Amino acid sequence: MPTFNERENVAELARRIDIVLSNVSYEIIYVDDDSRDGTLQVLREMAESDARIRLVHRIGRRGLSSAVVEGIQSSAAPCFAVIDADLQHDETLLSAMFEAISADKADLVVGSRYVSGGGVGDWSKSRQLVSRFATWMSGLVLKAHLGDPMSGYFAMNRSTFDEAARRLSQQGYKILLDVVASLPTAPRVLELPYVFSARVHGESKLDSAVTWEYLLLLADKLVGHIVPVRFLMFIAVGGAGVFVHMAVLAFLFRGIGQAFIEAQTIAMIAAMTFNYFVNNFLTYRDRRQKGWKIVYGLISFYAVCSFGAIANVGIANFAFGYEYSWWLAGLAGILVGAVWNYAASSVVTWGAK
Ligand code: GDD
Ligand code: MN
Numbered sequence: 001m002p003t004f005n006e007r008e009n010v011a012e013l014a015r016r017i018d019i020v021l022s023n024v025s026y027e028i029i030y031v032d033d034d035s036r037d038g039t040l041q042v043l044r045e046m047a048e049s050d051a052r053i054r055l056v057h058r059i060g061r062r063g064l065s066s067a068v069v070e071g072i073q074s075s076a077a078p079c080f081a082v083i084d085a086d087l088q089h090d091e092t093l094l095s096a097m098f099e100a101i102s103a104d105k106a107d108l109v110v111g112s113r114y115v116s117g118g119g120v121g122d123w124s125k126s127r128q129l130v131s132r133f134a135t136w137m138s139g140l141v142l143k144a145h146l147g148d149p150m151s152g153y154f155a156m157n158r159s160t161f162d163e164a165a166r167r168l169s170q171q172g173y174k175i176l177l178d179v180v181a182s183l184p185t186a187p188r189v190l191e192l193p194y195v196f197s198a199r200v201h202g203e204s205k206l207d208s209a210v211t212w213e214y215l216l217l218l219a220d221k222l223v224g225h226i227v228p229v230r231f232l233m234f235i236a237v238g239g240a241g242v243f244v245h246m247a248v249l250a251f252l253f254r255g256i257g258q259a260f261i262e263a264q265t266i267a268m269i270a271a272m273t274f275n276y277f278v279n280n281f282l283t284y285r286d287r288r289q290k291g292w293k294i295v296y297g298l299i300s301f302y303a304v305c306s307f308g309a310i311a312n313v314g315i316a317n318f319a320f321g322y323e324y325s326w327w328l329a330g331l332a333g334i335l336v337g338a339v340w341n342y343a344a345s346s347v348v349t350w351g352a353k
Helices: 010-020 039-049 064-073 091-102 125-138 158-165 175-182 209-223 229-255 260-283 293-321 326-348
Strands: 028-032 053-057 079-082 108-112 154-157 189-193
Touching: 010 028, 010 039, 010 091, 028 039, 028 064, 039 053, 053 064, 064 079, 064 158, 064 175, 079 091, 079 158, 091 108, 091 154, 091 189, 125 209, 154 158, 158 175, 175 209, 209 229, 229 260, 229 326, 260 293, 293 326
Parallel strands: 028 053, 108 189
Antiparallel strands: 079 154, 108 154
C-alpha cells in the first residue's frame, strides 16, 4: 500500500482488510514517502501492536510506482495485491482476488472500473474522456488485453511479477501498465468490476505531471530498450533551443542592427538559458533545481555547454579534414556535442545528491 499523507485513512483500511481477509494469512506493507501529516506516527503505532503490519519509510524519494515495487520486493509472499490507502479502491474484492491467484485460475487479477459492473462514480465528463483516451493509447505497449490498464488495484502471483521485475520503468503512477508491458508473455488475466469511490479524507496526489509521466512511460516501453527516453527529450529541447537562438539572432542582427559577433553571442546565451530551464522543468523534473540551486545549475550548464561547443567544432573540423562533406562533418560535430552536453550535464548539473 503506497501512502503519502493519508493519516485519516490507513487505520480504517487495515481494519476493513482484516475483516475481508479473515481466513487468509497475510501481511500489510505500507511504503510511505516521508509523509508530514502524521501518517508515519499512525503507521508505527499500528505496526507496534500488530506484527502483520510493516512499514517501509523512504526519505528523499517520491513516486507511486517505485513505492509499490519496493513494497512488493520487501516481501516474500507468493501472492500479493496492490491497493491505494485512501479507501477509493473497494477492498472487499481482495478475497476473490486472492482466491483466483492461489487456486491458479489467473496470474493477474485486476480491479477494473471498465468492465460491466464497474464504474468511476462521479467523475466529470472530461476526466472520463481523458481516462478513456489514455486507456486506448496503452494498447500500443500492452501484451494482454486489459479493460482498465490504468487501474492501481490488482493482485498477482510472485512468479509473474518476477518475470517483469528487471524490465520495469517505475516511472510515474501506472504500475500495472508497467508490469504488464514488461512481461515477456501475456499473463492470464481476470478482471473484477468495482466502482471507484470518492475520496473522503486527504487529497489526491495526481497533478498535471501525471499525463507527462504517462507519456514517458509509454515512450520508455516503446523505444527505451534502444535509447534512453531522457536523452531523446534532451535532444528535443536542444532542437527547440535552435529556434530560440535563431529568433534572438534575427532580432538583434537584422532587427536592431547589432554587430554579428555580439548578436550571435547573446543568442547563444539565450538558447543555453532556455535549454537549462526547459530541461530543468521537463527532462529532469525528478531532480528539479529550485531556489538558489538554479543559479548554480545555470552556471554549471553554461560551462558544460561551452565544452560541448568546443568538442562540436573540433570534431566537425576533424571530419571535414578527412574530406567528409561539409554537412556530414557539421552533423558529426552536433552529435558529439549533444552527447557530451547530455552526459556531462546529467552528472555536473543534475547529478544525484
Ligand atoms: N509512497 C507514495 N509515494 N505513495 C503515493 C505517492 C508517492 O509519491 N503518490 C500517491 N501515493 C499514494 C496515495 O497516498 C494513495 O494511497 C495512492 O498512492 C493513490 O494516490 P491518489 O493521489 O489518491 O491517486 P488517485 O486516487 O487519483 O488514482 C489512483 O487510482 C487510480 C484508479 O485505480 C492511482 O492508483 C491511479 O494510478 C489509478 O489509475
Ligand atoms: Mn486516490
